[in-house]
Amino acid sequence: TGEFDGLVAIVTGGASGIGAAIVERLAADGASVAILDLNPSPDEDSATRLSVRANVADDASVRAAIEAVVARFGRLDIVVNNAGIGAQGTVESNDDDEWHRVFDINVVGMARVTRAALPHLRESPSAAIVNTASIAATAGLPQRALYTATKGAVLSLTRAMAADHLREGIRVNCVNPGTADTPWVGRLLDSAADPAAERAALEARQPHGRLVAATEVAGAVAYLASPRSGSTTGTSIAVDGGMQEL
Ligand code: NAD
Numbered sequence: 680t681g682e683f684d685g686l687v688a689i690v691t692g693g694a695s696g697i698g699a700a701i702v703e704r705l706a707a708d709g710a711s712v713a714i715l716d717l718n719p720s721p722d723e724d725s726a727t728r729l730s731v732r733a734n735v736a737d738d739a740s741v742r743a744a745i746e747a748v749v750a751r752f753g754r755l756d757i758v759v760n761n762a763g764i765g766a767q768g769t770v771e772s773n774d775d776d777e778w779h780r781v782f783d784i785n786v787v788g789m790a791r792v793t794r795a796a797l798p799h800l801r802e803s804p805s806a807a808i809v810n811t812a813s814i815a816a817t818a819g820l821p822q823r824a825l826y827t828a829t830k831g832a833v834l835s836l837t838r839a840m841a842a843d844h845l846r847e848g849i850r851v852n853c854v855n856p857g858t859a860d861t862p863w864v865g866r867l868l869d870s871a872a873d874p875a876a877e878r879a880a881l882e883a884r885q886p887h888g889r890l891v892a893a894t895e896v897a898g899a900v901a902y903l904a905s906p907r908s909g910s911t912t913g914t915s916i917a918v919d920g921g922m923q924e925l
Contacts, residue, residue: 681709682905686805687752689713689745691735691792692762694720696861697811700893701759704901710757713748715741715792717762735762735788736780745795755799757904760789761811765863766825773825785829789836800849807904808844810837810853811896814919817855830855834915841913850912852903857919860890887920 688705692698693714706712706728714723715733723730729751733744749755763785766773789810800806815823816830833853841851858864858881871877882889899916902908917923 681707682907683708683710683757685709686756686803687711687713687748687754688757688759688904689715689748689755689792689796690759690761691715691733691788692811693759694718694730696863697856697859697893697896698759698761700897701761701900704894704897705757705759705904708901708905711752713744713752715744715748715762735792736783738791741788741791742795745792745799749799754803755796756803756806758792758796758800758808759811759900759904760792760808762788763811763813763829765867766829767822768825769822770824778825781825782829782832785826786832786836789833793840797844797849800844801847804848805906805909806847806849807908808840808849808851809900809903810851811900812837812853812855812915814855814857814917814922816915817923837915838913845912850903850908852908852911852913853915854896854899854903855915855917855919855923856896857891857917857922858885859893859896859918861893864890885920886922886925889920891918891920 688710690702693702694716711727713729719730719732731744734740766781812833813830815827816834837853868874868877896918
């Protein structure tokens with residue numbers, strides 16, 4: 680028996696990387712889990728697992744996916760707003776269309792998914808929302824103006840949502856991963872001239888000398904989703920090897 684026995688979770692972006700690790704962790708602890716992803720894995724379907732094609736940038740797609748989850752599992756207790764994309768560049772190099780596109784996925788996507796989920800979360804005795812922000816929210820990384828702005832917005836959105844839904848018994852928190860070992864980072868490394876050397880350099884830049892494991896982020900998400908954190912809302916947990924202290 681696990682601490683999420685009988686509960687239902689959705690994880691956006693759950694088909695890859697950090698999201699996939701969150702899916703496995705919540706499922707291992709007893710939850711029925713639905714993946715909402717642009718690239719779902721149909722072979723994931725089982726009595727306790729559902730994979731739905733959904734685009735968090737499309738309101739109709741999000742609403743249909745959440746209704747499919749509730750039709751299948753009968754309830755919704757945990758929402759992990761994890762889907763997100765990267766963006767490189769400065770305010771000069773990213774044009775308006777790029778700003779709108781990335782904000783629409785990384786920030787408005789969380790509002791959309793939450794809006795569709797709230798009527799169901801209000802029925803849950805232990806409702807929790809966990810958003811994936813990033814160390815980028817506070818780090819001031821070069822060549823990441825747009826991405827860092829979206830993740831800063833996720834931090835403030837998390838606090839605002841926590842305040843709005845406090846008295847409904849819905850907790851809202853976020854995790855701030857450092858550079859994590861996921862397909863996303865793998866793609867960045869693969870685009871380098873010497874991916875192995877680039878990986879070694881990236882690891883050396885981490886305070887603890889290695890990339891963050893997606894399972895470490897998933898552990899923090901599981902804590903924030905569980906009644907063990909029942910007195911915690913509006914906060915963030917850094918899972919970054921100490922990067923925020925540098
Ligand atoms: P990833 O690219 O491995 O996985 C992201 C998943 O999100 C993919 O399955 C993708 O299909 C899905 N997705 C993308 N756009 C979507 C959309 N519009 N609708 C639905 N699904 C969509 O990435 P990851 O590294 O696992 O990152 C996951 C989250 O963690 C993101 O929010 C990212 O900003 C954040 N994060 C990652 C790192 C890192 O170093 N990897 C660090 C800090 C924060």
